Amino acid sequence: MSPRCAKALAGTGAAVTALLLAGCGEGARAPAVRTADHVANVTTIASRTASRRASPPPLPLSGRVITVDPGHNGGNFTHPQEIARPVYDGNGYKECDTTGTAAPDGYRETDFNWSVALDLRRLLRAAGARVVMTRHSNTGVGPCITERAAIGNRTHSNAAISIHADGGPPGGSGFAVLVPAPIPSGIDQSIIVPSRRLGEAMRTALLGIGLHTSTYDGVDGIAPRTDLGGLNLSRVPKVLVEVEAPMERAAYRERVAGALLQGLERFLGRR
Numbered sequence: 001m002s003p004r005c006a007k008a009l010a011g012t013g014a015a016v017t018a019l020l021l022a023g024c025g026e027g028a029r030a031p032a033v034r035t036a037d038h039v040a041n042v043t044t045i046a047s048r049t050a051s052r053r054a055s056p057p058p059l060p061l062s063g064r065v066i067t068v069d070p071g072h073n074g075g076n077f078t079h080p081q082e083i084a085r086p087v088y089d090g091n092g093y094k095e096c097d098t099t100g101t102a103a104p105d106g107y108r109e110t111d112f113n114w115s116v117a118l119d120l121r122r123l124l125r126a127a128g129a130r131v132v133m134t135r136h137s138n139t140g141v142g143p144c145i146t147e148r149a150a151i152g153n154r155t156h157s158n159a160a161i162s163i164h165a166d167g168g169p170p171g172g173s174g175f176a177v178l179v180p181a182p183i184p185s186g187i188d189q190s191i192i193v194p195s196r197r198l199g200e201a202m203r204t205a206l207l208g209i210g211l212h213t214s215t216y217d218g219v220d221g222i223a224p225r226t227d228l229g230g231l232n233l234s235r236v237p238k239v240l241v242e243v244e245a246p247m248e249r250a251a252y253r254e255r256v257a258g259a260l261l262q263g264l265e266r267f268l269g270r271r
């Protein structure tokens with residue numbers, strides 16, 4: 001081998017291959033060097049093909065079922081008798097449903113609840129969850145609190161959330177997350193601990209968008225309740241979020257929905 005060829009053969013694979021093709025080869029060496037480059041190329045192509053074919057990572061809430069329960073309904077206002085009929089709430093009797101509150105300017109709680117629920121449904125679907133709504137418009141009546149709980153149960157939801165806005169007393173402010181507490185009737189008590197965990201996840205998320213805990217309800221933003229059929233009758237982890245004004249601002253409602261998504265993801269171990 002000439003000195004020029006010997007020096008070149010100590011160089012890079014590409015340079016070596018070029019010189020081998022130019023006549024510097026010693027028979028058996030040329031195929032060996034070509035083979036090394038060839039293997040490298042094949043490996044590169046194979047890995048590129050594999051990365052093209054690899055399935056995308058699962059979405060954060062893939063396979064999860066979430067019941068979204070927008071409180072009240074727009075038609076409740078015009079059907080007072082229908083929604084006032086008593087139903088068993090698991091710990092006593094209560095109205096089937098109520099109209100909900102309204103802001104001083106007339107903006108209704110049911111409109112807020114519906115808007116946040118639609119935003120949350122969109123976000124949950126984008127995160128891969130299957131969303132079950134307890135009502136499908138904002139102009140209907142009900143359903144009763146019993147049915148709202150039953151929908152979450154029938155669908156074996158991983159979590160259920162009722163969305164409300166609270167009127168609150170004069171001078172009061174802040175959000176509260178209502179969670180189920182033990183009741184003597186013994187209806188599924190196993191959801192109490194996970195519901196509390198869900199409530200705490202919601203509190204963290206709502207604090208994260210700058211809201212503060214209620215000055216008049218619960219302790220540190222968590223309010224255990226035994227009088228709410230929607231919670232008493234649930235057999236899946238469930239909380240009821242009472243958010244505060246300003247309900248009328250769409251951007252605020254979207255922020256609330258984003259916080260509820262974060263709370264659900266945190267509860268389900270994806271954050």
Ligand code: ZN
Nearest residue numbers: 071100164165
């Ligand atoms: Zn309400």
